[in-house]
Amino acid sequence: MSALAPAALVALLTGLLSYQVTREFTLFNALNLAGGGLGLAWAGARGLHGLAQRSRGAPHSGLARGAARVLFCLIAAAGIERLAARTLPPADLSFERAFELSPALKDALAEMPAPLEALLFYDAADRRVRRSRLLLEALAQAGPVEVRLVDLARDPELAQQFELDASAASSNQIVLVLGEHWEPVERASEASLYESLYRLLRREEATLVVLRGEGEGSLESVEEDGYSGFVTALLTEGYRVEGRVSASLAEIPPGTDAVVALAPQRRLLPHSLDALRRYLAEGGRLVALLEPGRESGLEEVLAEWGITAPPGLLVVDPASAPLDRNRGRGVDVLAYGYESQHRVTRGLDADRVTLFPGVRPLDLRKPASGDRLTRMVLSSPRSFVSDDLGWLSRSGAPEPGAQAPERRTLVASGRYERGGRETRIVAFGDADCASNRYLRSLYNLDLLLNSVHWATERTQAITLRPKALRGTLQFPVPLQNSLTAFYGIGLLLPELLLIAGLWVGLRRRQS
Amino acid sequence: MRAFLALVRKESAQLFGTPIAYLAATLIALVTALIFFDHLRAYNLTLFLVTTQTTGGFDLGTIPEHVNLWDSVFSPVLDSLGLMLVGVLPLVTMRVFAEERLRGTEELLLGLGLRPWTIVAAKFVVTQLFVVLLLAVAFVYPVTAIEQGGIGFQHMTAVFLGLLALASGIASIGLACSAFSSSQLISAVSGWALAFLLWDFSWAASLFGDGAAAALEPFALHPRFAAFGEGLVDFADLAYFLGLGLVGAALARFSFDLRRAGGL
Numbered sequence: 001m002s003a004l005a006p007a008a009l010v011a012l013l014t015g016l017l018s019y020q021v022t023r024e025f026t027l028f029n030a031l032n033l034a035g036g037g038l039g040l041a042w043a044g045a046r047g048l049h050g051l052a053q054r055s056r057g058a059p060h061s062g063l064a065r066g067a068a069r070v071l072f073c074l075i076a077a078a079g080i081e082r083l084a085a086r087t088l089p090p091a092d093l094s095f096e097r098a099f100e101l102s103p104a105l106k107d108a109l110a111e112m113p114a115p116l117e118a119l120l121f122y123d124a125a126d127r128r129v130r131r132s133r134l135l136l137e138a139l140a141q142a143g144p145v146e147v148r149l150v151d152l153a154r155d156p157e158l159a160q161q162f163e164l165d166a167s168a169a170s171s172n173q174i175v176l177v178l179g180e181h182w183e184p185v186e187r188a189s190e191a192s193l194y195e196s197l198y199r200l201l202r203r204e205e206a207t208l209v210v211l212r213g214e215g216e217g218s219l220e221s222v223e224e225d226g227y228s229g230f231v232t233a234l235l236t237e238g239y240r241v242e243g244r245v246s247a248s249l250a251e252i253p254p255g256t257d258a259v260v261a262l263a264p265q266r267r268l269l270p271h272s273l274d275a276l277r278r279y280l281a282e283g284g285r286l287v288a289l290l291e292p293g294r295e296s297g298l299e300e301v302l303a304e305w306g307i308t309a310p311p312g313l314l315v316v317d318p319a320s321a322p323l324d325r326n327r328g329r330g331v332d333v334l335a336y337g338y339e340s341q342h343r344v345t346r347g348l349d350a351d352r353v354t355l356f357p358g359v360r361p362l363d364l365r366k367p368a369s370g371d372r373l374t375r376m377v378l379s380s381p382r383s384f385v386s387d388d389l390g391w392l393s394r395s396g397a398p399e400p401g402a403q404a405p406e407r408r409t410l411v412a413s414g415r416y417e418r419g420g421r422e423t424r425i426v427a428f429g430d431a432d433c434a435s436n437r438y439l440r441s442l443y444n445l446d447l448l449l450n451s452v453h454w455a456t457e458r459t460q461a462i463t464l465r466p467k468a469l470r471g472t473l474q475f476p477v478p479l480q481n482s483l484t485a486f487y488g489i490g491l492l493l494p495e496l497l498l499i500a501g502l503w504v505g506l507r508r509r510q511s
Numbered sequence: 512m513r514a515f516l517a518l519v520r521k522e523s524a525q526l527f528g529t530p531i532a533y534l535a536a537t538l539i540a541l542v543t544a545l546i547f548f549d550h551l552r553a554y555n556l557t558l559f560l561v562t563t564q565t566t567g568g569f570d571l572g573t574i575p576e577h578v579n580l581w582d583s584v585f586s587p588v589l590d591s592l593g594l595m596l597v598g599v600l601p602l603v604t605m606r607v608f609a610e611e612r613l614r615g616t617e618e619l620l621l622g623l624g625l626r627p628w629t630i631v632a633a634k635f636v637v638t639q640l641f642v643v644l645l646l647a648v649a650f651v652y653p654v655t656a657i658e659q660g661g662i663g664f665q666h667m668t669a670v671f672l673g674l675l676a677l678a679s680g681i682a683s684i685g686l687a688c689s690a691f692s693s694s695q696l697i698s699a700v701s702g703w704a705l706a707f708l709l710w711d712f713s714w715a716a717s718l719f720g721d722g723a724a725a726a727l728e729p730f731a732l733h734p735r736f737a738a739f740g741e742g743l744v745d746f747a748d749l750a751y752f753l754g755l756g757l758v759g760a761a762l763a764r765f766s767f768d769l770r771r772a773g774g775l
Contacts, residue, residue, distance in 0.1 A: 005697070006696075006697055006700065009697070009700045009701050009704050010700060012704045012708070013700060013703050013704040013707060016704065016707040016708060016710075016714065017707060019714045020594075020707065020710065023713075025714065025717035025718075029714070030718070033714070033718070036704075051769070051772065054772075062768050062771055062772065063768050063769065063772045065768070066764065066765040066767075066768030066769070067765065067768075069761050069764065069765065070758070070761045070762055070765050072761075073757045073758050073760070073761035074758055074761075076754075076757065077750075077751075077753070077754025077755070077757050077758055078754065080750045080753065080754060081747050081750040081751050081754055082747075083750075084746040084747040084749070084750040085745075085746075085747035085750075088746035088747070090738075090743050090744060090745040090746065090747075091669075091743075091744040091746075092742065092743055092744075093665040093666055093668060093669040093742045093743070093744055094665075094666055094669070094741055094742025094743060095665070095666045095742060098741070098742070099741075099742075099743050124713075127582055127586050127587070128577060128582060130586070130737050130740075130741065131581075131741050134738055134741055134743055154716075154721075485652060485655040485656045486544060486548045486652065486656075488655075489544075489651050489652045489655055490544030490545075490547070490548060490652035491541075491544060493540050493544075493648060493651060493652070494536075494537045494538075494540040494541035494544065497533050497536045497537040497540060497648070498533065498534070498537045500533050501530040501532075501533025501534050501536075501537060502530065502533075504527070504528060504529070504530050504533060505529075505530035508528065508529065508530070
């Protein structure tokens with residue numbers, strides 16, 4: 001080898017190392033890389049020239065065969081890699097199963113009218129980008145998505161084009177682009193990706209009238225007991241949400257696809273209830289979320305449609321633990337019993353649990369023979385009913401008394417054919433399940449949104465949404481245990497290896 | 512086959528008969544333990560500070576998203592360990608072919624009727640087995656510490672597989688470099704240079720533009736290895752590292768042809 005080659009190698013190595021350490025391309029890097037590269041090229045050319053001279057007249061078949069073998073191995077390696085990329089999907093062994101896309105995301109991708117571009121803005125020092133990129137690549141494998149990485153330092157204009165701050169603060173920001181429309185992704189998570197995709201799809205809107213004025217939950221409040229999260233989810237999934245003061249409602253406005261009642265605390269005025277009755281009789285849709293202990297008059301309307309919801313009762317399921325120290329055992333019901341044939345609950349099962357913090361029981365009886373009433377969500381067979389609502393704010397274990405435990409209906413639906421029109425009702429024995437605090441717990445969001453979709457006959461939108469798993473890897477690893485392991489294994493092993501190495505070295509020297 | 516096994520025995524005895532193998536294992540195990548412990552300590556401290564400064568304790572949503580075990584502990588440790596492998600493995604592989612060539616024992620082996628492929632295969636197998644042993648030793652402490660945290664072994668399996676694939680790829684590069692030189696120093700330096708050249712091609716963007724960097728990226732080591740750290744086992748990435756081994760072995764075999772033709 002030419003004497004130039006080692007010097008060229010060192011120059012090349014220095015150039016690469018200094019770049020990897022500083023991540024900056026300076027004159028020092030450039031000179032080293034250029035000098036090293038040129039030096040190696042020169043040494044290589046001289047080596048080839050020397051080889052040609054030394055082997056002049058000798059047969060070249062061995063050399064050609066060797067070169068062909070290298071070429072064949074290169075092609076075989078590239079072929080195997082491409083074959084694996086095309087035929088074998090990556091295996092997600094991550095703790096959170098972070099790269100397994102939900103059915104909802106795949107459905108939304110399948111609906112895309114044109115290929116989607118996913119821009120990931122990054123700062124070179126941001127480690128989070130790696131995971132976001134893998135998530136986007138998983139998305140690209142599931143549908144027509146082109147992933148593009150944008151270095152904020154190199155392309156600040158593009159960041160500004162999408163109203164982003166062209167600094168490291170915008171790192172890990174994803175923007176989805178579909179034709180002329182674009183949507184920022186709030187967080188680099190599957191759930192946020194889904195919401196942005198959904199907004200991009202711009203499905204046809206439906207109108208929901210949400211009753212207010214009788215102590216219903218606040219649609220604007222971002223507090224834990226507010227319902228702003230539910231409203232945002234409805235807006236994301238293509239609903240126009242109109243809050244209407246029920247006292248001023250002589251009629252439900254024409255064009256309303258469904259009426260939503262969110263935990264009214266006081267009794268609705270008679271004319272409001274009559275307006276609702278007329279609306280339902282003409283094929284209207286109602287999603288009613290009731291709270292135990294509150295009588296709003298909706299109970300009477302529901303009873304006319306075969307759904308009885310006694311306000312003074314509470315479902316107690318001893319299989320569920322209380323959410324708070326000051327609540328009775330079993331009043332915060334974790335439900336895992338679902339009607340498997342109903343379109344809304346078909347995807348839910350014993351592993352997809354919903355949470356109802358304080359729920360009243362529903363009883364069903366068909367008003368007419370052709371009506372279809374369904375017990376959509378049920379408590380466990382160990383449940384019973386208590387008439388002591390004090391358990392909602394008192395610790396202890398409610399007793400079943402003489403009544404036999406049985407499954408209780410927590411959510412029910414009804415379909416009624418009247419005069420060629422179909423009325424649809426979904427009744428929840430609890431409204432807290434839709435509050436900001438519990439909306440994204442377990443499968444509550446899916447149950448609620450799918451119920452609204454079913455009521456408004458947008459059944460193609462019924463799906464299971466990505467779960468926003470947060471904090472799963474945010475627990476402390478006990479330092480004391482780690483310290484024991486550190487001394488016990490972390491330091492002991494290298495020590496033993498070093499002793500073995502020294503022993504081998506000494507023996508070698510002696511021999 | 513008998514000749515191959517005899518060569519494997521000889522190579523193993525040579526490898527474990529020199530202190531360099533033990534020193535390499537010591538270095539990898541010690542640095543892994545130190546870096547891991549330091550990041551774990553810093554992570555616990557950050558978590559403690561965050562949870563005491565917010566009222567929510569360990570409730571979801573009260574801890575910033577970036578404070579998590581993967582971003583604070585595993586990801587930096589893996590990157591450091593990956594770079595350390597680039598630094599250490601060429602020191603292990605530098606002597607494998609170069610030493611034989613310098614002493615002339617390679618000629619002796621060929622004179623005994625051993626085929627070049629047998630020699631190459633035996634050296635590759637022993638070196639790759641050593642790589643497995645090296646990483647297994649380095650992994651004992653992190654696995655023990657994390658097992659107590661209840662994260663589960665599936666993710667750790669992916670991480671181990673990724674590091675193993677990366678180490679195997681770097682070892683193949685080092686072996687190929689060793690086969691083209693009779694100087695151990697040049698073998699090591701060229702092994703480092705080639706491994707750093709292939710580490711990632713972001714430097715190429717500054718020299719030749721984004722297009723060139725993007726075109727070269729499928730050949731880079733780091734992006735292929737990084738996905739394993741996130742728990743994602745991509746079989747195309749495994750095939751890439753396997754391909755590196757295959758091409759490395761073919762190049763080592765080619766060095767015999769080149770030598771016969773008078774080029775080395």
